[in-house]
Every structure is written in C-alpha cells, then in structure tokens.
Amino acid sequence: MDHFQYQNGELHAEGVALRDIADAVGTPFYCYSSETLENHYRVFADAVGGLDATVCYAVKANSNIAVITTLARLGAGADVVSAGEMKRALVAGVPASKIVFSGVGKTADELAVALKAGVMHINVESAPELEMLSEVAASLGLEANVSIRVNPDVDALTHEKITTGKSENKFGIDWADVPATYARAASLPGIRVAGIAVHIGSQILDLEPFRKAYGLVAELVATLRADGHAIEHLDLGGGLGIPYVGEQAPSPQEYGAMVQAIVGDLGCRVFFEPGRLIAGNAGVLVTRVIRVKEGATRSFVIVDAAMNDLLRPTLYEAHHDIVPVSEPEDDGEGQVMDVAWEVVGPICETGDTFGEPRALPATGAGDLLAIRTAGAYGAVMASAYNTRPLVPEVMVKDDAFFVIRDRISVDDMLARESVPDWLTDGGGARREASV
Numbered sequence: 001m002d003h004f005q006y007q008n009g010e011l012h013a014e015g016v017a018l019r020d021i022a023d024a025v026g027t028p029f030y031c032y033s034s035e036t037l038e039n040h041y042r043v044f045a046d047a048v049g050g051l052d053a054t055v056c057y058a059v060k061a062n063s064n065i066a067v068i069t070t071l072a073r074l075g076a077g078a079d080v081v082s083a084g085e086m087k088r089a090l091v092a093g094v095p096a097s098k099i100v101f102s103g104v105g106k107t108a109d110e111l112a113v114a115l116k117a118g119v120m121h122i123n124v125e126s127a128p129e130l131e132m133l134s135e136v137a138a139s140l141g142l143e144a145n146v147s148i149r150v151n152p153d154v155d156a157l158t159h160e161k162i163t164t165g166k167s168e169n170k171f172g173i174d175w176a177d178v179p180a181t182y183a184r185a186a187s188l189p190g191i192r193v194a195g196i197a198v199h200i201g202s203q204i205l206d207l208e209p210f211r212k213a214y215g216l217v218a219e220l221v222a223t224l225r226a227d228g229h230a231i232e233h234l235d236l237g238g239g240l241g242i243p244y245v246g247e248q249a250p251s252p253q254e255y256g257a258m259v260q261a262i263v264g265d266l267g268c269r270v271f272f273e274p275g276r277l278i279a280g281n282a283g284v285l286v287t288r289v290i291r292v293k294e295g296a297t298r299s300f301v302i303v304d305a306a307m308n309d310l311l312r313p314t315l316y317e318a319h320h321d322i323v324p325v326s327e328p329e330d331d332g333e334g335q336v337m338d339v340a341w342e343v344v345g346p347i348c349e350t351g352d353t354f355g356e357p358r359a360l361p362a363t364g365a366g367d368l369l370a371i372r373t374a375g376a377y378g379a380v381m382a383s384a385y386n387t388r389p390l391v392p393e394v395m396v397k398d399d400a401f402f403v404i405r406d407r408i409s410v411d412d413m414l415a416r417e418s419v420p421d422w423l424t425d426g427g428g429a430r431r432e433a434s435v
C-alpha cells in the first residue's frame with residue numbers, strides 16, 4: 001500500500017499533485033510520501049511486536065535525514081554501514097543506544113567514532129576486524145558491545161548482486177569458524193560479545209531462506225551457550241522483499257510469525273534491519289520526456305532522468321513500473337495504451353535504460369512520467385556521471401511538500417575541482433574553471 005494515486009486525472013503523492021512539485025522544483029526529482037514510510041514502519045514493527053524487538057531501519061536504503069527523522073520519531077533505531085550514515089542517524093535524532101554498526105570494511109577511525117558515540121552494538125564481520133576493534137576499544141578505555149555476523153551459507157534466491165549469505169560472499173564469519181571466533185572474542189580486551197547477527201540478502205521473496213538461516217542461528221545459540229557464551233540478542237538483518245511488478249511477497253505478518261516460531265523461545269532481544277520494505281514503495285522518481293525517437297526495431301521515450309539518478313535497472317536488471325503523471329484515458333475496456341516504448345535516459349551508455357519496453361499511453365515531449373518503487377536504493381545510489389548533478393528530493397505530508405535536498409548545480413560541482421598550477425601558465429592554481 002502506498003500513497004501515490006490518481007486524483008482528478010493527475011498522479012498525486014498523498015494530497016499533492018506531482019505536477020505541482022515538478023513546476024516548483026523542475027525535473028527529475030525524487031518524491032517520498034511520509035504517510036507511506038510511517039505506515040510501512042508501523043506494519044513491520046507490529047508484525048514483530050510479539051518479540052522483544054527493536055526495528056533498526058537500514059539507513060543505506062534511503063539516508064535522507066528527513067526520511068530517517070520520520071522513522072526515528074516513531075521509535076525506529078538505525079542500522080548503519082559507515083561513519084557517515086552514523087552521523088546522519090544521530091543528526092536525525094536516533095539515539096546512539098539504538099544504532100547498530102554493520103559492514104565488512106569498517107576502518108579503525110570509524111570504529112573509534114562509533115565507540116565514542118556509544119552505539120548499541122557493532123556487528124563484526126571478520127577475525128581481523130575483531131582484533132582491530134579490540135585494540136581500538138582498549139586504547140580508548142571503552143568496551144565494545146559486539147555481535148558476530150555469521151555466514152550461514154544459505155541461498156537467498158535473489159539477484160546475485162544482493163545475495164550476502166552464501167559462503168562465497170564477502171560477508172560474515174564462515175560457519176565452521178564461528179565457535180572459535182566467539183572463543184577468541186571472549187578472550188580479547190575491550191570486547192563484550194553478546195549477540196549473533198545474520199543478514200542473507202535483499203529483495204527476498206520467499207520465506208524459506210530466512211527460515212533456514214534463522215533455524216541455523218537458533219541451533220547456534222544453543223551451541224554457543226553450551227560453550228559458556230552469554231547470547232542475549234539476535235540481529236536477524238533485513239532483506240524482506242517488496243513487489244516491483246506485482247510479485248507475491250511474504251507479508252510482514254507471515255515473516256513475523258515465522259521468526260516468532262523459530263527464535264521466540266530463546267530469551268533473546270531481537271533486532272531487525274528492514275530497509276527496502278520501509279522505503280521502497282514510499283518513493284517515486286518523476287521525470288520529463290525530452291523527446292521520443294522511433295528506432296529501426298524499437299521506439300524510445302528519452303527522458304531527463306537517467307541511470308545516474310536510478311541505477312537499479314542497469315545494475316540489477318530491476319523492473320520499475322513507469323506510469324504517466326496524467327492519468328491515461330480509459331475507453332471502458334481499460335487504459336488506452338500506445339505501442340511498447342522503451343524508456344531511456346540521455347546518458348551515453350546502452351545500459352542507460354529503465355527496463356524492457358512496456359505499454360504506455362501516447363506520449364510526447366514535455367509529458368511527465370513517474371518511475372515507481374524508487375524510494376529505496378534510488379537517490380542513495382545516484383552519481384554525477386555525465387556531469388549530471390544529483391537531483392532534488394522532496395517529501396510530502398498530506399497537502400504539503402518540502403524540498404529535503406536541493407538540486408545541486410553544475411557550478412557547485414565544478415567549484416570542488418582545481419587545476420594544478422603547472423597547467424595555468426604561471427597564473428597560480430586555479431580554483432574555478434571560468435568560461
């Protein structure tokens with residue numbers, strides 16, 4: 001359920017016409033619905049409410065401070081994967097005591113910053129990271145609350161680029177090494193190990209891989225407790241998938257019941273890290289048609305958004321529904337559609353496409369289109385390729401909208417670059433390339 005619906009022939013975000021936002025901020029832009037974000041958080045939190053649960057929103061899905069603040073006000077914690085994301089979460093009002101720090105490549109500096117901030121726990125992903133964390137914590141006279149992220153070697157049955165729980169993936173400690181890693185952790189200064197973390201991938205549409213992984217984790221709790229370790233909490237990661245093309249996704253309720261059945265009796269506090277589930281359907285990318293082009297074998301709609309703004313189709317062959325902002329005519333037998341159009345961006349890459357050709361109503365220069373389900377892994381993955389500056393992000397609540405990130409200008413981009421003095425014919429280093 002989301003809040004992007006046609007009203008009076010125009011696609012709205014809650015009570016605001018997307019066309020009005022386009023008139024105000026230009027295109028392309030991302031638009032997020034507060035109500036949808038809040039709804040998704042509440043539905044998920046309710047679904048795991050039978051457990052002693054804390055929902056730590058995976059900030060990497062959409063890290064705009066306004067998005068995190070929206071969720072923080074409902075009580076969400078945060079799962080962060082860099083010191084930058086940690087800063088965002090803190091700025092957004094997530095207490096450090098509800099922040100989990102994950103990721104395979106945390107640096108000594110990042111670990112120190114996290115320890116000083118007092119984050120709730122750090123999910124350690126390798127033996128060398130454990131040693132480093134011990135050194136950093138001991139040198140600061142602090143103790144790190146640690147979960148060991150384990151790799152259960154379970155296939156999440158999702159796209160290979162977002163599978164994280166197979167033994168060949170870079171994430172987590174290999175299953176066979178887990179008991180020895182806990183033993184080592186127990187012996188190290190500055191380390192207090194009290195949990196197990198697991199995250200097997202993203203956009204998972206089948207409960208079976210979760211069931212397998214969590215079942216293994218439950219067995220591990222018994223093994224580690226028998227070895228004398230106090231296992232007080234479990235971090236079960238994120239990964240629950242969402243429909244992009246009307247796929248059947250397990251409901252949060254089904255997921256919650258499954259988790260309850262497997263780990264409910266272990267006496268553990270349980271953390272969840274949903275990202276996509278919260279933010280995915282809460283955002284659209286609005287773009288304007290530049291022109292249409294009839295190719296020899298395909299017809300293209302060339303729009304002003306591109307792969308640098310939304311990378312998912314290019315990176316994952318992901319499908320996003322694309323709908324016109326003006327509601328298509330309905331002739332009584334359904335919406336009147338034109339030929340199949342491939343929607344593409346202006347970037348000089350064949351991969352710069354928003355997916356397979358699909359039926360759209362007759363369209364022409366100036367028309368607005370909305371690329372749906374773009375709230376997660378959209379704006380956060382954007383780049384400035386082709387010197388296309390990052391686009392604005394807008395948040396809607398009821399009848400109001402607010403620009404939560406400005407459009408970055410080309411001048412802003414150029415101002416960060418300098419020409420070395422040996423190229424300026426004695427004119428000194430030149431900061432700005434004036435034209």
Ligand SMILES: *Cc1c(COP(=O)(O)O)cnc(C)c1O
Nearest residue numbers: 058102202238239273274275276
């Ligand atoms: C990416 C990630 C998540 C969020 O995954 P979603 O599929 O967006 O729910 C949670 N935990 C960790 C450790 C991650 O890397």
